[in-house]
Amino acid sequence: MFDYIEKNLLSAIADMSGIPETGAFNIRKNGGGVARSSTETVTIEPKTDKQGIDIKVKPFSKADNVHIPVIVTESGVSDRVYNDFYIGEGAEVRIVAGCGIHNDGNCDSRHEGIHRFFIGKNAKVTYVEKHYGDGEGTGARVLNPVTEVYMEEGAECEMETVQIKGVDSTARTSTAHLGKNAKLIITERLMTHGAQYARSDMVIELDGEDASAQIISRSVAKDTSEQIFYPRAVGNNRCRAHVQCDSIIMDSAKIRSIPEIAANHPDAQIVHEAAIGKINSDQLTKLCTLGLTPDEAEGVIIEGFLN
Amino acid sequence: MLELRNVSFSVGGKDGLDIIDDVSLTINDGEFLVVTGPNGGGKSTLARLIMGIEQPTGGQILLNGQDITALSVTERAKIGVGYAFQQPPRFKGLTVRRLLELAAGSTLPEDECCSYLTNVGLCSKDYLNREIDASLSGGEVKRIEIASLMARELKLAIFDEPEAGIDLWSFAMLVDTFKTLSRRRHDSVIIISHQERIMQLADNIAVIANGKLKSLGPKDEIFPNLMKELSADCGFRGGK
Numbered sequence: 001m002f003d004y005i006e007k008n009l010l011s012a013i014a015d016m017s018g019i020p021e022t023g024a025f026n027i028r029k030n031g032g033g034v035a036r037s038s039t040e041t042v043t044i045e046p047k048t049d050k051q052g053i054d055i056k057v058k059p060f061s062k063a064d065n066v067h068i069p070v071i072v073t074e075s076g077v078s079d080r081v082y083n084d085f086y087i088g089e090g091a092e093v094r095i096v097a098g099c100g101i102h103n104d105g106n107c108d109s110r111h112e113g114i115h116r117f118f119i120g121k122n123a124k125v126t127y128v129e130k131h132y133g134d135g136e137g138t139g140a141r142v143l144n145p146v147t148e149v150y151m152e153e154g155a156e157c158e159m160e161t162v163q164i165k166g167v168d169s170t171a172r173t174s175t176a177h178l179g180k181n182a183k184l185i186i187t188e189r190l191m192t193h194g195a196q197y198a199r200s201d202m203v204i205e206l207d208g209e210d211a212s213a214q215i216i217s218r219s220v221a222k223d224t225s226e227q228i229f230y231p232r233a234v235g236n237n238r239c240r241a242h243v244q245c246d247s248i249i250m251d252s253a254k255i256r257s258i259p260e261i262a263a264n265h266p267d268a269q270i271v272h273e274a275a276i277g278k279i280n281s282d283q284l285t286k287l288c289t290l291g292l293t294p295d296e297a298e299g300v301i302i303e304g305f306l307n
Numbered sequence: 308m309l310e311l312r313n314v315s316f317s318v319g320g321k322d323g324l325d326i327i328d329d330v331s332l333t334i335n336d337g338e339f340l341v342v343t344g345p346n347g348g349g350k351s352t353l354a355r356l357i358m359g360i361e362q363p364t365g366g367q368i369l370l371n372g373q374d375i376t377a378l379s380v381t382e383r384a385k386i387g388v389g390y391a392f393q394q395p396p397r398f399k400g401l402t403v404r405r406l407l408e409l410a411a412g413s414t415l416p417e418d419e420c421c422s423y424l425t426n427v428g429l430c431s432k433d434y435l436n437r438e439i440d441a442s443l444s445g446g447e448v449k450r451i452e453i454a455s456l457m458a459r460e461l462k463l464a465i466f467d468e469p470e471a472g473i474d475l476w477s478f479a480m481l482v483d484t485f486k487t488l489s490r491r492r493h494d495s496v497i498i499i500s501h502q503e504r505i506m507q508l509a510d511n512i513a514v515i516a517n518g519k520l521k522s523l524g525p526k527d528e529i530f531p532n533l534m535k536e537l538s539a540d541c542g543f544r545g546g547k
Contacts, residue, residue, distance in 0.1 A: 292409065305400045
């Protein structure tokens with residue numbers, strides 16, 4: 001069903017080599033669904049009014065992994081998809097998303113995934129999204145994800161987004177609304193190289209009492225690539241939030257990091273920290289004293305930093 | 308065997324400052340040398356010159372007869388020179404286990420990693436998967452640094468003030484580790500130290516002050532005169 005290139009993309013973004021044996025899944029290729037399966041606890045259905053799917057997780061259920069990877073292998077494909085996740089009260093689920101683009105042609109290939117999460121009371125969601133690009137063509141590989149998260153009382157959500165290689169341009173927009181006692185953790189890991197461009201805008205609204213959010217961004221910018229981070233945490237009630245942006249800058253890259261915090265309530269506690277710096281020469285020297293070459297040492301430091 | 312022949316290191320060009328001034332010494336296989344002397348005297352610089360982190364402005368460094376003066380840090384590490392930093396750097400995301408494996412040059416079984424950590428007084432199961440970042444105290448990072456050198460089989464191991472920042476309780480264990488483990492795994496050992504108990508482990512003691520080798524000889528000869536020798540330098544002592 002999948003050729004070598006497609007299997008390679010699926011493995012890079014979702015740790016899978018073909019159709020999963022268990023769990024619900026939806027695999028999308030070059031702008032159309034190619035395989036889909038629901039389970040007793042998770043139903044996946046196509047939308048009738050536009051491209052995309054509705055994923056519904058039964059209340060109080062514990063679901064296996066849900067895989068919803070997207071791959072683009074034809075040059076010039078422009079794919080926009082609307083996926084809505086409805087996580088029932090008290091349910092627990094792990095969703096593995098991700099998009100891989102292989103572009104051997106001269107036209108730009110583009111995927112825009114617009115994801116909305118409606119997370120019920122006390123439900124727990126883990127969401128992993130990996131972006132990856134390869135191929136020899138001059139056409140750009142473009143990914144512009146939009147994520148909206150709505151969390152009810154006591155809901156927990158852990159989001160991990162990773163973009164390590166091969167995406168020429170990405171603009172990520174994320175928003176979240178947290179209800180009472182809701183807890184959100186976002187970990188963003190990014191490496192850009194060549195002339196790549198990446199921007200991440202985030203607005204986290206802590207609306208409910210005792211909501212908490214932690215945003216961790218780690219990035220490495222190489223060559224002439226450019227990165228912009230603009231995470232904002234807004235405390236509208238008694239709440240806690242911590243925003244942390246940490247970047248390694250190399251070669252002639254550029255990084256802007258603008259963490260913003262706002263309190264609209266006297267009991268909102270919000271902290272931000274941001275740092276941009278080169279790899280510390282002591283770190284390189286230390287690893288060289290263990291027998292690594294300077295290049296190998298740099299690789300180990302970056303791998304650890306983004307891990 | 309390590310041989311320093313008239314090694315000098317100065318900064319600031321022709322009329323610059325001599326940090327190390329014409330030091331010659333030999334450390335034989337199986338020898339345990341403690342280098343001591345006042346702060347700022349050039350001890351750490353000497354260690355960095357031997358490791359290749361700094362290049363001497365004069366003289367030669369030989370390891371088992373091979374001139375290693377022009378070799379890079381990596382090349383020296385590969386032929387068996389190791390150096391435990393006085394102030395080890397921290398690494399976000401790098402785990403203790405990964406560092407030990409990088410040091411050993413291969414993946415290590417868990418119990419072997421654990422034994423290196425136990426030898427420096429760390430409870431291994433708590434530390435193996437921890438990152439060597441700001442969450443560790445100075446003393447913890449220092450002990451991990453020592454453990455990473457113990458994980459290597461070296462022709463020459465250099466420890467730069469291993470006792471600094473380590474609590475009294477762990478110190479006794481550390482002295483034992485140097486006495487047994489380091490002697491077993493490393494052909495020759497140089498420890499830069501001010502601690503009497505570490506000096507007691509030495510075969511020979513070298514005193515470095517103002518960039519010069521002031522004295523070098525068997526422990527029993529050098530140690531009793533050490534206080535006298537160093538305190539004489541300060542004009543404020545003894546009511547002068």
